[in-house]
Amino acid sequence: MATTVSSILSQCLQIPVDSITPDLAINGAWQWDSIGHLELMMHLEENHGISITEDTILECSSVTGLCQTLGLDL
Amino acid sequence: MTKDLPDRFESPPSSKTLETGTRNVVDRILERADTHPDAIAFWIQGEHLSYGDMKAGINMIAACLRSLREEGMDAPVAIIADRSKDSYLAMLASLMVGLPFLPLHPKHPASRSCAALDQCESKTLVAGAESLATVRELLTLQDHPITLIWTGTEDPLEGLEFHRHSVRAPVKPDVESVPSRDVVAENRVAYILFTSGSTGTPKGVTVSHANLLAYVDAITRLYRPTPTDRLSQVFDQTFDLAMHDIFVGLSSGSSIYVVPEREQQSPGGFIRRHALTFWFSTPSTAALMQRVGALKPGTFPSIRLSLFCGEALPRDLAGSWAVAAPTSRVENLYGPTEATIAITRFAIEDTPRHDDGGVVPIGFPFQCQVAALCGPDGEFIEAREDAEGELILSGSQVSLGYWRDGARTDEKFPTNMKADPEHRRWYRTGDLARYKEATGFHFLGRIDDQVKIRGHRVELAEIEIALKNASGSALVAAVAWPRTTFGSDGVVGFVCGSEKPEDTIRERCAALVPVYMVPRRVIILDEMPINTSGKIDRAALVAQLEGGTT
Numbered sequence: 252m253a254t255t256v257s258s259i260l261s262q263c264l265q266i267p268v269d270s271i272t273p274d275l276a277i278n279g280a281w282q283w284d285s286i287g288h289l290e291l292m293m294h295l296e297e298n299h300g301i302s303i304t305e306d307t308i309l310e311c312s313s314v315t316g317l318c319q320t321l322g323l324d325l
Numbered sequence: 326m327t328k329d330l331p332d333r334f335e336s337p338p339s340s341k342t343l344e345t346g347t348r349n350v351v352d353r354i355l356e357r358a359d360t361h362p363d364a365i366a367f368w369i370q371g372e373h374l375s376y377g378d379m380k381a382g383i384n385m386i387a388a389c390l391r392s393l394r395e396e397g398m399d400a401p402v403a404i405i406a407d408r409s410k411d412s413y414l415a416m417l418a419s420l421m422v423g424l425p426f427l428p429l430h431p432k433h434p435a436s437r438s439c440a441a442l443d444q445c446e447s448k449t450l451v452a453g454a455e456s457l458a459t460v461r462e463l464l465t466l467q468d469h470p471i472t473l474i475w476t477g478t479e480d481p482l483e484g485l486e487f488h489r490h491s492v493r494a495p496v497k498p499d500v501e502s503v504p505s506r507d508v509v510a511e512n513r514v515a516y517i518l519f520t521s522g523s524t525g526t527p528k529g530v531t532v533s534h535a536n537l538l539a540y541v542d543a544i545t546r547l548y549r550p551t552p553t554d555r556l557s558q559v560f561d562q563t564f565d566l567a568m569h570d571i572f573v574g575l576s577s578g579s580s581i582y583v584v585p586e587r588e589q590q591s592p593g594g595f596i597r598r599h600a601l602t603f604w605f606s607t608p609s610t611a612a613l614m615q616r617v618g619a620l621k622p623g624t625f626p627s628i629r630l631s632l633f634c635g636e637a638l639p640r641d642l643a644g645s646w647a648v649a650a651p652t653s654r655v656e657n658l659y660g661p662t663e664a665t666i667a668i669t670r671f672a673i674e675d676t677p678r679h680d681d682g683g684v685v686p687i688g689f690p691f692q693c694q695v696a697a698l699c700g701p702d703g704e705f706i707e708a709r710e711d712a713e714g715e716l717i718l719s720g721s722q723v724s725l726g727y728w729r730d731g732a733r734t735d736e737k738f739p740t741n742m743k744a745d746p747e748h749r750r751w752y753r754t755g756d757l758a759r760y761k762e763a764t765g766f767h768f769l770g771r772i773d774d775q776v777k778i779r780g781h782r783v784e785l786a787e788i789e790i791a792l793k794n795a796s797g798s799a800l801v802a803a804v805a806w807p808r809t810t811f812g813s814d815g816v817v818g819f820v821c822g823s824e825k826p827e828d829t830i831r832e833r834c835a836a837l838v839p840v841y842m843v844p845r846r847v848i849i850l851d852e853m854p855i856n857t858s859g860k861i862d863r864a865a866l867v868a869q870l871e872g873g874t875t
Binding site for chain 1: 843
């Protein structure tokens with residue numbers, strides 16, 4: 252299982268690791284659009300036990316939010 | 326023998342004539358600003374913009390545009406469509422002085438935006454601090470000189486070399502220099518929106534002031550927005566549905582709530598916090614909300630009107646939305662950009678039908694607009710139950726055509742339809758439809774390779790040109806996949822004989838086409854399936870995807 256947010260985003264959305272910065276958020280990379288975000292949320296639901304709700308959709312829409320929600324480092 | 330144009334396709338005209346005294350939709354908006362300067366026009370990024378402050382901002386940009394026009398710059402005004410306060414002011418200022426505006430999406434490839442600037446011969450660009458990086462990238466690529474009307478504080482030209490661009494800042498004009506009204510002919514172009522083109526070159530749909538006024542009048546008559554209404558604004562400004570939010574809202578003295586990008590994935594909280602009364606989105610947005618459990622019964626008590634457009638609307642989704650917004654009228658709208666935003670409607674409160682395949686009909690045309698069916702040779706198809714054909718449209722909302730493309734305009738906007746005694750000007754939509762007497766038109770699909778991806782109109786041929794450029798292979802195919810009730814969530818590309826890896830090809834596509842057109846997968850094939858006609862066998866490619874063999 253991925254142990255960093257960077258590895259999750261790289262694995263799930265194919266965002267190059269060196270493009271993943273702390274201020275990256277949805278729509279900040281062309282791979283992370285609305286459909287990409289849904290794919291990410293489904294990945295988090297299946298692999299990290301994050302339920303897809305209105306709140307988690309918003310909380311996980313940024314690198315910062317992902318770090319906080321998952322308790323993982325960048 | 327072909328009958329006269331069947332009048333049952335045309336909604337009966339109202340006994341009340343359309344308001345014709347105002348030539349420019351901005352006139353009504355400015356009148357509102359004079360009578361109610363403290364009323365809220367916009368909520369953007371946590372801040373309110375009053376009608377009075379909005380008018381002051383419009384006047385500042387308009388003064389710049391008038392000055393430039395006197396210097397000979399009367400081409401369309403390009404605007405970075407970043408949904409900032411200045412982007413809305415710039416749209417209104419352009420209309421005010423009678424110059425068309427050309428929205429450019431900040432996340433589209435700069436090369437694509439430059440191509441639009443060149444096609445329109447635009448020499449003026451309006452932007453603010455939110456889009457500094459986009460502006461610098463554009464101006465670096467742009468050869469011909471651009472005058473940038475800049476509302477930011479940083480120098481947008483810093484670091485640019487060998488350019489001939491210039492910068493002007495909007496300033497408060499002298500009261501005496503502000504005309505009481507700019508005289509604008511109704512047939513002047515109001516805006517130009519570029520849509521995907523099958524030749525690889527996007528085409529600029531030109532919509533006039535008269536077209537826009539006709540739409541605003543129709544919607545206002547139907548739904549009666551008032552100054553106490555709060556309208557959502559979720560669409561990109563490069564998407565014509567955004568024009569509904571802006572011009573219907575402001576013409577009625579309502580307030581427009583710009584949903585932040587981050588909350589567009591899950592706007593339920595935003596709707597409740599701001600007690601929105603009018604909601605307008607694609608069905609995909611509602612479907613995503615349904616997927617995450619956001620459409621709980623009664624969760625949107627403030628909404629009194631919900632409109633959906635841009636994609637097929639599943640009846641069960643519309644029903645779920647109606648339960649979530651129990652005091653809301655829920656309607657499905659349909660219309661190509663060429664017919665100004667939307668031109669037909671269907672209210673879901675009507676008795677559920679069992680013969681619509683679970684998809685809400687697109688219904689009947691607005692008052693004084695006309696819809697009909699025609700065959701492949703342009704002959705009218707008689708109005709009868711279950712008649713099928715290509716949907717064609719006529720009326721005051723049918724736009725002027727394509728910017729500087731007479732041949733394509735003549736092809737898609739014929740005036741010589743067979744057996745039309747009135748020789749009306751029509752728009753051939755390319756959409757297939759079936760007619761039912763009780764429920765109007767039902768969308769059946771396309772006659773060509775155009776698809777809808779999350780509400781965006783996409784020519785697969787344009788993606789294929791990008792794939793060729795990105796892969797270096799001449800043998801490519803793009804297939805809309807996965808298929809959804811609404812159209813498609815994306816595209817899968819197939820490339821034969823390229824040595825470049827998938828990631829590289831996708832990355833290169835992202836530099837050529839908007840995000841929603843970038844293939845979500847690129848499958849490298851040793852051999853492309855070819856059918857007996859010698860063409861790429863797209864059905865075989867779809868079968869591969871359905872069978873999961875790729």
